[in-house]
């Protein structure tokens with residue numbers, strides 16, 4: 430096998446991956462903030478780092494530790510709790526369950542560790558205490574800030590100096606800060622908000638601190654690879670580096686930084702704030718987990734990927750065709766055909782290889798058929814039998830999309846003319862066929878129940 434190469438955001442170069450200890454490979458990826466149903470943009474990050482985990486395991490066997498955290502304390506969660514009149518616990522527990530179900534539908538391997546922020550608050554308090562003692566942080570009126578000017582490498586990951594970062598980003602303004610770029614390590618909580626006792630009063634930790642603390646606890650002060658979406662480079666990852674390197678007096682935190690590009694819709698980043706999200710469960714219900722997974726891997730991880738029906742329908746036809754050569758079998762090694770994956774996780778290259786194997790196997794070559802099956806499984810496909818796939822397909826295509834759209838139009842017309850009983854009847858008929866209709870801000874959408 431060739432060497433693994435990765436594009437390191439720190440150096441902006443493709444580099445040969447040299448682990449700190451080949452018997453103890455360490456990978457950390459920033460996990461979800463559990464305040465709302467995860468969307469397919471989040472799924473891109475999930476599937477990319479799951480694939481990197483698979484590739485690392487292919488090379489280093491079981492000597493790979495993959496940590497993906499759960500952020501279960503955050504202002505967004507507090508807002509969601511107030512808005513939905515549900516307790517914080519109810520929200521975080523429910524969304525964590527949805528997230529785990531989504532991971533399963535996408536056939537992601539379980540990470541080695543999945544630490545929750547709320548279970549590490551004492552360690553976070555210890556780290557803040559230590560940063561203050563070493564003069565990297567200061568307290569002001571129950572708030573603790575990291576003093577960015579105390580860290581000389583600030584901006585190295587983003588490749589920008591402080592002035593450029595200040596000009597190009599929205600910076601939280603506060604009279605309590607000594608300098609506008611300083612960021613929060615600890616903030617006070619109101620009585621009704623979740624909080625922990627600390628030397629600076631009752632409060633809660635800042636988001637960036639969580640990942641510094643949890644990565645160090647499970648992977649050490651310096652580890653191999655840190656991953657996340659492109660949007661996390663600044664400020665999140667820049668701040669993680671500042672906290673950890675300052676506190677540990679190290680030059681490095683993670684040796685390789687890998688960032689996935691955005692999933693877009695009409696060339697705009699998919700994000701909750703823009704209101705253009707498709708949840709993972711809706712996408713999986715509509716197309717199946719395998720189709721969504723293959724779509725997310727169809728572009729190189731570092732490039733943008735646009736989410737649209739054509740993309741998904743193409744992947745669906747591919748999977749459908751590939752199931753024609755599905756066989757249950759003992760796995761055969763795929764190391765000989767993994768070169769594209771080793772070359773900076775080139776999944777489109779690997780998918781092209783699977784197409785090649787398919788063509789050879791389809792003309793009767795048994796050896797290629799086994800290799801083809803193992804390659805599909807390696808990528809996280811073929812996780813259900815051929816029979817289950819056929820059943821799933823049948824279930825999904827009972828009604829054609831054009832028929833459903835026609836019925837929705839009829840229902841809208843009925844509603845607009847005040848014929849609510851007809852509108853309800855149409856909705857009920859579709860529901861019986863497993864199609865759920867939802868009215869959203871002036872439009873009606875449908876999904877598989």
Ligand code: AMP
Pocket residue numbers: 459460461462469470471472473474656657658659660661689690691692693698699700
């Ligand atoms: P969040 O829960 O928003 O912190 O996001 C969890 C992960 O999903 C992070 O690694 C984000 O960078 C990533 N992510 C969020 N939106 C997108 C998107 N539209 N495309 C790709 N990755 C995304």
Ligand code: ZN
Pocket residue numbers: 458459460640665
């Ligand atoms: Zn993080």
